[in-house]
Amino acid sequence: MIRAEHELHRRRRSRNFGVGLVLVALIGVVFGLTVVKVRQLGEMQAFDSVVRPEILPGERDEK
Template identity: 50%
Template sequence: MKPDSHEVYGRKRSRNRGLGLVLGAFVLIVFAVTVVKLSEGADMRSPDNFGQLPPGSH
């Protein structure tokens, strides 16, 4: 092997670890937001009544 190929592999490994950490952090943030929304009892269903007024509001 050439001596400079070790440096290239080291850079790739370092970049892959950094990307893995960023991806892992993103997954944790999405999970945390989901847990918080579910614990607050937020209505997570999609609204299927666009354009309709609630009963008694007209």
């Protein structure tokens, strides 16, 4: 008789569940890091990601 639910399947399920959790956590960490890094970019123009010299602190102070 072949049992539908073998102990092997239970062990595999625990492993797959663990790997799944790790992957979800990894997505969360990478997403969180991305949000933090992008927020720290400061005064950078969004449309072309190029720093505008006139809004840099040093340039502004000289004016």
